[in-house]
Amino acid sequence: MKFSIHLLVIFSIFLFQRTEGSNNLISESCREASKNDPNLSHDFCVASLEEASTKSKPPPSSLKDLVGMSIQLTKSNGTIIVSLISELLKNKSFDHYAKACLLDCSKLYSDSLSDLEDAVAAFESKDFDTANIKASAALDNSVTCEDQFKDKKGESSPLTKENHIFFQLNVMSLAFIQMFRQYR
Template identity: 70%
Template structure:
């Protein structure tokens, strides 16, 4: 019985140590990335990655692991946004201009998911230049989506929050890729 208790204490200690190391890695990486990129919000970076990495076992132990998580998080968010846009397009409360914008946003986000798939493949094969290019293309799509609503006076984008979150996740992914490029 004492041996089982000892093993349980050891397991808890190892888990807490690993969790603490992952938390430090996230904080340090987000701090460095936010210093190098004025578009990256440190608090958002830390909160997003801590939440995502807390669901993973084992937790990331290096910048490469964090970059992979950031790209996957961006892709998951983009997939959710495509689903949301599909639902919005079925609503009758939008005028024709807003529906055209939403259809364009749907296409932009769908293209963006393809860019992220390419980024994942490039990242896994350590082709960081291609990964950065594909992430940049993905990032631009959320900005384009938001901007087109602004072209008509008085039109409000129903996707502002989603576009901002997607933009930030892309910025984080891209910043981490840029940091890795400096190490290779």
């Protein structure tokens, strides 16, 4: 029994140190990324990655892991947005213009998901220029989605919050790709 308790204490300390190490990696990487990119909020970065790391087995242990995690997080978010747009398109209260914008946003986000897949493949093959270009294209699509609603006076985007979050996640991925490129 005493042996089991000691083993449990040692395991708990090990687990705490792994989690603590992961949190330090996230915090320090987010600090560096947000310092170098004014479009990235440190708090958003940390909160997003800490939540994702609780679901990640094993937790991230390197900047390379954070690049993969941030792109995956962005892809998951984009998939949720595509589903949300599908639901919004069923809403009869949107006029023809808003529905056309939503359809365009759906296409843009679908393209973004493909671009992010390409970014992962490029990053894994150490083609950092292509990874950067593909992640940037995904980022631009969220801006385009938001901006097209502004083309009609009085129209407002029902996706403003989602577009902003997707933008931030992309900025985070781009910052980590750049950091990895510099420090590898």
